[in-house]
Amino acid sequence: MVEDATLGRTPSASELLAAASFDHHIGPCRVFSQRFELRTNDPGVAGLLSELYAAMLEDPGGGDHLDVGASAAAAAEVPVAADAGAGSLVPDPTVYRLLHPSDDAAGVVARDDEVLVTSPRPATLLGRLVWAINRQVIDGTTDRLLLHAGAVDLEGAGVVIPAEMESGKTTLVTGLLDRGFGYLTDEAASVSAELVLEGYAKPLSIDPGSWEVLAHHDPALGAELAPYLERQWQVPAQRIAPVVRRSRLEMIVFRRYEPDTPTRIDPVSPGTAVRLAVGSTFVTDREHLALDRLHELASICEQVPAYELVGDDLGAACDLVVAELARIRRV
Incomplete structure (x- = not known):
C-alpha cells in the first residue's frame, strides 16, 4: 500500500x-x-x-x-x-x-x-x-426459536437439519437441492410450536472439503471477482433451486459426519431429539435456555419424527432422507 x-x-x-x-x-x-x-x-x-x-x-x-x-x-x-x-x-x-x-x-x-x-x-x-x-x-433474532441448522422443502414438507459446525450440513442441503428440494437455509432455521419452518436464505457457503463432490456448483467467476471466493464458495441458492420462504416441518434430521462410516439413518426418541436440538440452539449458556423455548422445543419434537443421519456418503445420505420423507408423508 x-x-x-x-x-x-x-x-x-x-x-x-x-x-x-x-x-x-x-x-x-x-x-x-x-x-x-x-x-x-x-x-x-x-x-x-x-x-x-x-x-x-x-x-x-x-x-x-x-x-x-x-x-x-x-x-x-x-x-x-x-x-x-x-x-x-x-x-x-x-x-x-x-x-x-x-x-x-x-x-x-x-x-x-x-x-x-x-x-x-x-x-x-x-x-x-x-x-x-x-x-x-x-x-x-431473539423473538423466536432459532436453530443452527439447514432447512429444505419438498412440495410443502419441510426438513430441518440441525448440526454442529463441520458436520456436512451445507453439503447435505446442497445435495438435497440437487434432488429437487427447495431452499430455506444452510445456517439458521426458525421453528415454531405450530411447526412453521422459516429460514435465513443466505448464499450457500461451501468449504474446500466439499468442492470435489459439489464441483458442478463451482461459481466460476471471472478473473476480477474470482479472488473473492478462493477460500470458500458463496453460491446463490437460486442458481440451484427455488428459494422457499416458509414450510411446514415434517422431519428433523440431526446430521453427524463420520468419515469411513457406512451411511445410515436411525430414528431417535422425542427426548433424545430435544437433547440434540438444545445443542443446536444459538444459546451460549445452554443450561439456562429460556423455559418457554425449551417447552417449544419439546412440543416440536413430540410432534415431528426425528432421526440421526450418520456417515460420509452424500449420495446415500440424500437417498435416505428422500426415502424416509416419502414414507412419513404416506403415513
Whole structure:
C-alpha cells in the first residue's frame, strides 16, 4: 500500500472509506427482524453481492416461493417477502460497506461506522462481510426459536437439519437441492410450536472439503471477482433451486459426519431429539435456555419424527432422507 503523500503515512481504514464513493447499493434486505443494506465502490462486486443476497431483498407484497434467475441483474429484481406486518416498527437497516482493494490500497469492510477488517485479499473481505451479516441475524433474532441448522422443502414438507459446525450440513442441503428440494437455509432455521419452518436464505457457503463432490456448483467467476471466493464458495441458492420462504416441518434430521462410516439413518426418541436440538440452539449458556423455548422445543419434537443421519456418503445420505420423507408423508 502506498503512503499518503501529504501526511507521509499509510492512510487508515477510516480515511480510505471517507475517500471512496459507495455508489452501488443493494437492499434494504430483511431476515426475520433484522434489516441491512450493502454498499460498495465497485460495480463488479455490486453484481456479485446483488446475486448473493437477492433472496433477502424487501418486498411486502412477495410470496412464499422465489423463482430467481441465475444472473446478478435478474436476481436483484426478485425479492422475498418481509415479515413485518402493517403498523410494525421497522428498524433502520445496518449499513455494510465493502471497499474493493486496488493495486495500491487495501480493501475495507465496515459495519455502519465500525471498521471490521482491512485486507488486500478479497476473500478475507467477503468472508468477514458474510460472517458479520450472519452474526447480526443470529444475535439479533431473539423473538423466536432459532436453530443452527439447514432447512429444505419438498412440495410443502419441510426438513430441518440441525448440526454442529463441520458436520456436512451445507453439503447435505446442497445435495438435497440437487434432488429437487427447495431452499430455506444452510445456517439458521426458525421453528415454531405450530411447526412453521422459516429460514435465513443466505448464499450457500461451501468449504474446500466439499468442492470435489459439489464441483458442478463451482461459481466460476471471472478473473476480477474470482479472488473473492478462493477460500470458500458463496453460491446463490437460486442458481440451484427455488428459494422457499416458509414450510411446514415434517422431519428433523440431526446430521453427524463420520468419515469411513457406512451411511445410515436411525430414528431417535422425542427426548433424545430435544437433547440434540438444545445443542443446536444459538444459546451460549445452554443450561439456562429460556423455559418457554425449551417447552417449544419439546412440543416440536413430540410432534415431528426425528432421526440421526450418520456417515460420509452424500449420495446415500440424500437417498435416505428422500426415502424416509416419502414414507412419513404416506403415513
